[in-house]
Amino acid sequence: MSGKIAVLGCGTMAGALVEGLISAGTVRAEDVVATARSASHRDEIAKTLGVTTSGDNVAAVRDADLIVLGVKPYAAVDVLDEVSGALKADATVVSIAAGVTTETLLRAWQGNVVRVMPNTPVQVGKGAFIVSPAPGADVAAAKVGELLESVGVVATVPEKLHDAATAVSGSGPAYVFLVAEAMIDAAVAMGLPRDQASQLTVATLAGSAELLAGGEHPAILRSQVTSPGGTTAAALAALEAGGVRPTFATAMAACRDRAAGLS
Ligand SMILES: NC(=O)c1ccc[n+]([C@@H]2O[C@H](COP(=O)([O-])OP(=O)(O)OC[C@H]3O[C@@H](n4cnc5c(N)ncnc54)[C@H](OP(=O)(O)O)[C@@H]3O)[C@@H](O)[C@H]2O)c1
Structure with missing residues (x-):
């Protein structure tokens, strides 16, 4: 999957994912814009990952083809709601928020939504990913799966098994x-x-x-x-x-x- 990537909430998990993808050479640091709330955290992200950082989620998604929702579960829908008007129609939103269903996310944005549960070993290129597409997002999910295969094992499961699979590899x-x-x-x-x-x-x-x-x-x-x-x-x-x-x-x-x- 080529193009620009926006990482909204580049904390522990999303940061590990970005680090793994950049180290694997699948993603270029210059194609990533990462957001976080605090300026000191953004400085740290810029230093450790070499990506562009921003405090503005809406500006970050304008040119993005892939958006990673990396905020805590309670904030995922609010952040998607905040950026929904600025998303490209053919963009793919990947949510890594535990427990937040595609049905809930689709209420905020009716496009390609894919739930992904990563785990922290992705940082060293040995992740395990659970992928569950929202209805109609099978092609987008397959592309996301291809990208993730560069840094780990990918299991595509029906969403009803996503939480059970999270108990295996996410935690x-x-x-x-x-x-x-x-x-x-x-x-x-x-x-x-x-x-x-x-x-x-x-x-x-x-x-x-x-x-x-x-x-x-x-x-x-x-x-x-x-x-x-x-x-x-x-x-x-x-x-x-x-x-x-x-x-x-x-x-x-x-x-x-x-x-x-x-x-
Ligand atoms: N940790 C894991 O092993 C793991 C595994 C699988 C999935 N997950 C999922 O990953 C997600 C994040 O967990 P985490 O452990 O990585 O949490 P985390 O380290 O706290 O990361 C969350 C990040 O979101 C940023 N943020 C909060 N509100 C924001 C907003 N409105 N706009 C932009 N950025 C915002 C925070 O910025 P500041 O630092 O500046 O406040 C922080 O960098 C969760 O949904 C969790 O379910 C985590």
């Missing part, structure tokens, strides 16, 4: 970071120096992710590390007794339901 990095923290702290409690505990944990997570990416079922990979009556079996029994599976099921359902409550 998923936080679960992994929590597991990492727990492993590092447990290692330190057993006497390992923190830097070694951290180095070993990170390498284990990265290596395991690579094995998983090979397509083998997780249970098979797990059984390869688990000798009968051995050390890993003892650890896994403790994790199961601690309710790791039902806790994940409850946590991810809570995430999905919270997303649905944001719109």
